[in-house]
Amino acid sequence: MEDHKTVQFMRLLSEDSIGSTLSSDSCEYYQTEIYDLLPSVQAVRSLHGGYDTQESHGGPEPEESRGPRDKMSQHPLRNLAMSMHGKRDARERRKMQISNNGFIKSWSRSQSINRKRIQAQVREMGFSLLPWRHILLKIQARFGVGVKSYFVFLRYLICLNLLHCALIGGFILGPTAFYGRNRTESLRFNKNDSVLDFFLGSGFLDRSPVFIGFYTPGSLDLSCLNTPLLYLAGILSIFAFSLIIAARRTTVGYKHTWMLEKRTSVNVSFKIFCGWDFNIQDPAAAMLKHSFIRNDLKLFLEEQSFSLRKAQRTLGQKVRLYLLRFILNLVVLSLLGGAFYLIYFSTMLSLTESSDGWFLNLVLQYLSPITITFVNLILPHMFRKVSSFEDYSLTVQVNATLVRSIFLKLASLGIYLFFVFKTRQTQQEKSGCRENQLGREMYKLCIFNFIATFCSTFFVNYPRKLLQEMYPTSLLARLLGKQRFLIPFNVLDLVYVQTVSWVGVYYCPLLPLIGVVTLVATFYIKKFSVLRCCVAEQRMFRASNSSVLFHFMLLLGLLMAAAAPVLDYYQSKQPNTISRISCGPFLNQESVFNVTNKCVKRLPSSAQTAIRYLSSEAFALPLLLAEIILLTSYVSRGRANQRAIERLKDMLVMCSSDKRYLVKQHATMLRGQKNAKRGRPVAVEQKTPLPSHLAAD
Amino acid sequence: MGTTASHLDKEALSEYQVNVLHKLLKKKSCAHRKFRELQNKEERSNTTSRVPMERINELPELKSNPFKERICHVFSTSENKDGSLTFEDFLDLLSAFSDSATLEIKSHYAFRIFDFDDDGTLDYDDLKKLVNCLTGESEDTRLNDDEMKQLITNILEESDIDKDGTVNLSEFQHVISRSPDFVSSFKIVL
Numbered sequence: 001m002e003d004h005k006t007v008q009f010m011r012l013l014s015e016d017s018i019g020s021t022l023s024s025d026s027c028e029y030y031q032t033e034i035y036d037l038l039p040s041v042q043a044v045r046s047l048h049g050g051y052d053t054q055e056s057h058g059g060p061e062p063e064e065s066r067g068p069r070d071k072m073s074q075h076p077l078r079n080l081a082m083s084m085h086g087k088r089d090a091r092e093r094r095k096m097q098i099s100n101n102g103f104i105k106s107w108s109r110s111q112s113i114n115r116k117r118i119q120a121q122v123r124e125m126g127f128s129l130l131p132w133r134h135i136l137l138k139i140q141a142r143f144g145v146g147v148k149s150y151f152v153f154l155r156y157l158i159c160l161n162l163l164h165c166a167l168i169g170g171f172i173l174g175p176t177a178f179y180g181r182n183r184t185e186s187l188r189f190n191k192n193d194s195v196l197d198f199f200l201g202s203g204f205l206d207r208s209p210v211f212i213g214f215y216t217p218g219s220l221d222l223s224c225l226n227t228p229l230l231y232l233a234g235i236l237s238i239f240a241f242s243l244i245i246a247a248r249r250t251t252v253g254y255k256h257t258w259m260l261e262k263r264t265s266v267n268v269s270f271k272i273f274c275g276w277d278f279n280i281q282d283p284a285a286a287m288l289k290h291s292f293i294r295n296d297l298k299l300f301l302e303e304q305s306f307s308l309r310k311a312q313r314t315l316g317q318k319v320r321l322y323l324l325r326f327i328l329n330l331v332v333l334s335l336l337g338g339a340f341y342l343i344y345f346s347t348m349l350s351l352t353e354s355s356d357g358w359f360l361n362l363v364l365q366y367l368s369p370i371t372i373t374f375v376n377l378i379l380p381h382m383f384r385k386v387s388s389f390e391d392y393s394l395t396v397q398v399n400a401t402l403v404r405s406i407f408l409k410l411a412s413l414g415i416y417l418f419f420v421f422k423t424r425q426t427q428q429e430k431s432g433c434r435e436n437q438l439g440r441e442m443y444k445l446c447i448f449n450f451i452a453t454f455c456s457t458f459f460v461n462y463p464r465k466l467l468q469e470m471y472p473t474s475l476l477a478r479l480l481g482k483q484r485f486l487i488p489f490n491v492l493d494l495v496y497v498q499t500v501s502w503v504g505v506y507y508c509p510l511l512p513l514i515g516v517v518t519l520v521a522t523f524y525i526k527k528f529s530v531l532r533c534c535v536a537e538q539r540m541f542r543a544s545n546s547s548v549l550f551h552f553m554l555l556l557g558l559l560m561a562a563a564a565p566v567l568d569y570y571q572s573k574q575p576n577t578i579s580r581i582s583c584g585p586f587l588n589q590e591s592v593f594n595v596t597n598k599c600v601k602r603l604p605s606s607a608q609t610a611i612r613y614l615s616s617e618a619f620a621l622p623l624l625l626a627e628i629i630l631l632t633s634y635v636s637r638g639r640a641n642q643r644a645i646e647r648l649k650d651m652l653v654m655c656s657s658d659k660r661y662l663v664k665q666h667a668t669m670l671r672g673q674k675n676a677k678r679g680r681p682v683a684v685e686q687k688t689p690l691p692s693h694l695a696a697d
Numbered sequence: 698m699g700t701t702a703s704h705l706d707k708e709a710l711s712e713y714q715v716n717v718l719h720k721l722l723k724k725k726s727c728a729h730r731k732f733r734e735l736q737n738k739e740e741r742s743n744t745t746s747r748v749p750m751e752r753i754n755e756l757p758e759l760k761s762n763p764f765k766e767r768i769c770h771v772f773s774t775s776e777n778k779d780g781s782l783t784f785e786d787f788l789d790l791l792s793a794f795s796d797s798a799t800l801e802i803k804s805h806y807a808f809r810i811f812d813f814d815d816d817g818t819l820d821y822d823d824l825k826k827l828v829n830c831l832t833g834e835s836e837d838t839r840l841n842d843d844e845m846k847q848l849i850t851n852i853l854e855e856s857d858i859d860k861d862g863t864v865n866l867s868e869f870q871h872v873i874s875r876s877p878d879f880v881s882s883f884k885i886v887l
Binding site: 137281293 | 794
């Protein structure tokens with residue numbers, strides 16, 4: 001990564017030495033004759049014979065004729081920054097060049113051009129296959145890149161879940177459908193099944209392929225190709241795929257942020273140079289963008305003076321502040337503790353069987369999802385309030401709130417899982433399948449989250465908006481205030497859903513499919529909510545910043561999800577519990593280890609030893625060592641590159657100051673001689689010597 | 698070069714980044730229609746006729762853009778620097794702002810747009826005008842002088858690598874090349 005970036009840095013510089021000569025220059029020292037005498041200028045000029053300086057009228061044409069031919073002619077024309085007129089000239093020239101070459105050469109050239117064209121078209125086709133481009137454009141035009149990044153993330157999750165569905169279909173559903181026993185009787189609707197089962201995941205759904213209990217070892221019973229093994233392979237491949245994708249995305253995003261923030265803080269320059277979003281068409285959105293940029297800049301300046309003030313704090317103030325922060329953190333901790341206790345309590349309550357009325361039963365069954373959702377809805381806003389009392393700078397405030405919310409969200413899920421695992425164990429099951437019950441919990445969480453999204457949009461946000469539209473002056477409407485689309489919290493919701501889906505996929509293989517359906521619905525609901533109910537927010541999230549955070553959260557969720565089944569498995573293996581795995585592909589004595597062991601034993605002996613070695617500790621040590629060596633080499637290379645960059649920068653500064661000094665000297669000398677000759681007309685090199693000197697160095 | 702899209706030969710078309718536009722041109726030319734709407738009747742018959750900047754800026758895609766005048770100036774090939782555009786210039790504009798234009802092209806044109814006095818570097822006054830464009834032109838939306846000074850000092854500290862008091866194209870591209878957001882935000886879609 002590191003050296004690639006350095007190369008690009010160099011490339012940009014050296015390319016610029018060709019391309020930066022776009023217009024005439026007003027700085028006096030560029031107009032002196034000494035520039036024509038500089039060796040680097042002459043070197044560049046000799047590369048092309050007669051170019052006419054008069055031909056250009058301020059436009060960028062000359063620069064293409066100026067570059068080293070062979071290099072420029074490699075580029076496709078469309079990647080050159082010049083006007084249509086210039087391009088046409090360039091094409092003519094290239095054609096001439098081609099016709100001068102031999103037949104084979106020109107043929108291969110045109111072939112390569114065609115190939116590039118086809119590649120570009122294929123790539124574009126691929127992009128156009130992604131759905132909802134117009135909706136995204138519309139959202140972007142009104143709310144900017146930040147909100148769009150939420151929807152892109154949502155689309156990405158849908159694609160991910162579709163991939164999971166394909167894997168499940170290939171590894172689990174396909175073989176089961178093909179080789180499975182005749183199980184149609186379980187798929188029939190019994191008379192004691194009801195619609196309620198779809199919410200509770202009991203009864204009819206309990207027997208359906210939704211849950212793990214359906215997948216008993218089938219007739220496909222080869223030692224290395226049987227249903228349990230395929231099931232395992234399917235789940236493992238899902239985890240592996242997700243891990244690779246999420247890790248890749250995180251590292252790519254992290255690289256950007258790291259380059260952006262740590263080494264070279266170019267924050268303000270970004271705000272200025274990349275500040276305007278040219279997609280914005282709506283005048284109101286443009287106004288908002290103006291005010292956003294203004295606030296952002298003011299915020300930056302304030303933060304600068306804040307850090308100044310922070311440095312000037314007295315000891316007493318510091319002590320008081322730290323005390324305050326300590327107390328507030330205690331408050332946060334107690335809030336978290338209370339939330340966790342509430343979850344525990346509701347889980348316990350929902351486990352007590354009761355049979356008075358279907359509605360009460362439904363509420364009771366859904367008590368823990370309701371509690372979790374409720375807690376997740378309320379607490380982040382309280383955290384926001386709390387962090388405003390701590391005397392942090394604003395970005396730290398936002399980040400602190402976010403980190404606390406992430407912790408809350410994932411931890412509440414973790415706590416819930418823990419209690420479910422634990423209580424399910426102590427409570428010897430009456431209803432048969434323990435795995436199915438775990439799957440059912442996840443199913444309920446998933447469904448309830450979707451219901452919550454639906455309800456909060458159509459029963460809270462939309463009426464609020466209507467109220468504001470109809471009675472804009474009423475007290476209630478003013479109290480409620482305008483609605484903003486809070487990207488971090490919405491993304492947290494998505495990550496939460498995805499984590500639930502990952503945790504549950506082992507127990508409930510059809511969860512990804514349900515996930516796809518709910519996410520697609522969520523997309524439209526959120527689209528409605530954004531376009532209809534929300535106003536663009538004052539503080540925008542920068543898209544790249546957020547994307548690394550999104551994917552990092554996703555990675556955390558994935559790790560948790562992977563830990564859950566493993567934990568569950570070991571817990572169920574503990575000797576003091578009598579509970580045995582009672583359903584699913586791993587019936588009775590068959591465990592994950594048994595199944596794989598059987599398979600390995602059937603392999604040829606050389607393969608067996610290889611696998612044994614790969615899974616032993618003897619292999620782990622060399623692996624670790626190799627990784628360490630690799631990492632060390634990368635780190636040291638990165639450091640060396642960094643030092644090189646520093647040196648080059650220093651050289652650049654020196655060169656430019658030398659040059660300015662020399663040019664000034666020369667100019668005064670010339671003026672002293674009363675040489676009436678003015679400098680060259682236009683478009684003479686301005687800074688070209690600098691980078692080319694460097695490159696030569 | 699005729700008045701209708703079909704007169705643009707295919708070879709020429711493929712040289713533009715406007716893949717989107719490319720398609721549109723095949724579909725009886727959205728860009729061309731847009732452009733014709735801006736032209737007068739007598740101008741329509743003339744192939745190289747120019748549309749004045751004021752009328753170009755009426756386009757909804759440009760209307761709320763604070764840099765619309767600069768954009769016209771940069772892409773105009775007019776000799777008397779009035780920012781008027783021919784159809785070709787208009788295509789140039791769209792291709793630079795299209796999806797498939799590379800980062801280098803985009804940053805090149807961005808630099809020229811931000812370079813208000815066309816002198817090839819962004820100096821203090823350019824940056825000041827740029828910031829004013831971003832925050833809004835009116836008196837109460839502007840930053841005050843102290844803030845402006847502090848801000849520009851910060852900008853120069855960060856991105857003026859060779860410390861000559863201005864930001865030149867290579868320094869500008871150096872900053873831009875590390876911004877993943879730039880390509881997606883420097884875009885105008887018809």
